[in-house]
Structure formats: structure tokens, C-alpha cells
Amino acid sequence: MSSASAESAAERVYREVKAQILTNEIVGGELISEGEVATKCDVSRTPVREAFLRLEAEGWMRLYPKRGALVVPVADREAHDVVEARILLEEHAVRSVAEDAAGRADLAARLERNLAAHQAADPGDIAEFSRIDAEFHQLIVAAGDNQLLADFFVGLGERHRRMTTTSVRRDDTVAARILADHRELLTAVARGDAAAFTAALSAHLASVHDLGRPS
Known part of the structure; x- marks a missing residue:
């Protein structure tokens, strides 16, 4: 996969997962895995990992190595x-x-x-x-x-x-x-x-x- 296509895939995963968080299709407190999202989005784990890191930086997720990503609930x-x-x-x-x-x-x-x-x-x-x-x-x-x-x-x-x-x-x-x-x-x-x-x-x-x- 080229650098450009990898970036495009990561952006798509980021937007799709974030939209699901904002609309509560993925609820706060839910733990999701890279593999699960990669399968749903039909991409490899690499763009999913990049998207998760971006979502963590924005405060929507907390990442737990080998366990997945926890969607941070609204406190x-x-x-x-x-x-x-x-x-x-x-x-x-x-x-x-x-x-x-x-x-x-x-x-x-x-x-x-x-x-x-x-x-x-x-x-x-x-x-x-x-x-x-x-x-x-x-x-x-x-x-x-x-x-x-x-x-x-x-x-x-x-x-x-x-x-x-x-x-x-x-x-x-x-x-x-x-x-x-x-x-x-x-x-x-x-x-x-x-x-x-x-x-x-x-x-x-x-x-x-x-x-x-x-x-």
C-alpha cells in the first residue's frame, strides 16, 4: 500500500469511528479492537492504529496495548x-x-x-x-x-x-x-x-x- 493510500485509509477509519462515537453507535465505556474495526472497514490494522492514536490525542479514546481502545464516556x-x-x-x-x-x-x-x-x-x-x-x-x-x-x-x-x-x-x-x-x-x-x-x-x-x- 502506498503512503498516500495508507493515509487515505487512516483518514477514512478515523472519520467513520469518530462518527460512530459522536452518534453513540459506539457508546462510552465500550472497548473496541483494532481487528474488529479493520474487518468492518476492510483495511489492514495499520490505518486503524493510526486512526486510534488520533482519536486518543483528541480525547475520545484511551488505548490499552493488546486489549483494544476504550471509548471515553462523557463525564x-x-x-x-x-x-x-x-x-x-x-x-x-x-x-x-x-x-x-x-x-x-x-x-x-x-x-x-x-x-x-x-x-x-x-x-x-x-x-x-x-x-x-x-x-x-x-x-x-x-x-x-x-x-x-x-x-x-x-x-x-x-x-x-x-x-x-x-x-x-x-x-x-x-x-x-x-x-x-x-x-x-x-x-x-x-x-x-x-x-x-x-x-x-x-x-x-x-x-x-x-x-x-x-x-
């Missing part, structure tokens, strides 16, 4: 930290457009289109449902017109998606709750009511992700 502390960061970033964005009628109207229109797509999506397609959910919140942060914060929020997006897929799989009422909560958040954005938005967002994230006290 309570991590979930609380992600939610806290999201609230700070989204509140900042909504406050920044609250006094800008045109910007507020544009954001509300974008969120309305996202919500329509979300309502039309099949909740059973958890990968697509969680993607549209993440996009709703990314639209809000992007409206804050601060590229550094927007880029940071995108970095949270994968953890956000994984938490959402975990919640939707855990409780079949969560999908409908997300849609109802997004409607409430959209209404607060359209009114320019940053305080109401922040209160609704805090309640939304705590409820959807079933957050108690961080450990």
Missing part, C-alpha cells in the same frame, strides 16, 4: 463544563444583537428555517437530528460577530452533538422537548430579550442533558 464534569461554556457564548451573542433590529430579524429568520428543517427531520435519524440541533446554536453564536468566539463554539460542537445523541437515545421524549425549547429560544431572540433567552437556554440544556450537580 458529568465535562457535560457541565460544555453547558456552562455554551451558555456564556450564546448569551453574549444574543446580547450583541438585542439592540440591532435588522441583525435580530436576520438571525430570527435563520433560526426559523433551521427549526422548520428540524421539525421535518426524522427523530430516528439521530445523526441528522443532532446535526441540525448543533446548527441552531451555531447560528446564534455566529450572529455575535466575534470570530474567535464562533470558532471556539465550533470546537464545542462535537461534544455538543455527542451529548445530544446520548440524550435522544436515553429518552424518546427528548427530541420533542428540544423542538419546543428551540421555539422558545427563537421567540426570545426575535424580541431581543437576552435575559429571557439565557433563562430559557439554561433550563433547556439542564433538562435535555439531565444535569444534576457536577462531580
